[in-house]
Amino acid sequence: MKRCFEGVGLRCLLKNGNVAAAQPPKYLLIFDFDETIVNENSDDSVLRALPGKQLPESIRKTYREGFYNEYMQRVFKYMGDQGVKMADFKAVYESIPLTPGMRDLFQFLTKQQGxxxxxxxxxxxxxxxxxxxxAAGVYPLFRKIFSNPSSFDKRGYFILRPYHSHNCPRCPAxxxxxxxxxxxxxERAQxxxxxxxxxxxGDGANDFCPSLAMKSTDVAFPRRGYPMHRLILEMEKSQPGKYQAAVVPWDSALEICTCLQEALKKKC
Structure with missing residues (x-):
């Protein structure tokens, strides 16, 4: 497994054969949310807003692998039937704790937004x-958030929709x-x-797929022992050299922070 930044150097910008004036390096940092930024699966957490704090078995049995979004649509409808309103959902989402070290990582990123x-x-x-x-005070840090659209209808029911459709066999529908x-x-290149x-x-199996698009100069931070990490290890064992990105497993986001600090120190 490649270690953090092993054999990877940052190149100075060249112009007409000469080193141009140094520019601040521009990195793209991509985060997952559930069990990455926050230390819980938020879809499980919202059940705390239910009067009985759990789903009936009749709802649970409707889950089909690869169609979790459809399942959560049914969950939210049931919660609406039970009288759960927007304020109840909001209170739960605001109370979900950040993962260990994540607040420190965000403090570092706040100082390094350039x-x-x-x-x-x-x-x-x-x-x-x-x-x-x-609630965590970090919303302005994110240039864009990609997630399933959600809103509340006239009844006050939480309505969830799928993000898009695709042909990837690895990912949910x-x-x-x-x-x-x-x-x-x-889009950004244009x-x-x-x-x-x-x-x-990231942490989940659905974070493994985008990491396959990364290059050897890029870095994947899978949460240690979680599905993304296990899938990377399986690929490295079964197909040595196929997984391109450097891999830095983490238990605390402080480990991510340390590696990002190293990246900035290596700038030319």
Missing amino acids: HFEIILISDANTFGIECSLK NMCKRKILTEYLA EGARFERLFYV
């Missing part, structure tokens, strides 16, 4: 993510994070943005 462009790609929902990030990431990179390096922070 170096990092930050986006979030999550299979949760826009309302919950925005509530959580605003409603979201392929690799498609989102590659389209974002293409706008003139050129990222020297990508950093991806």
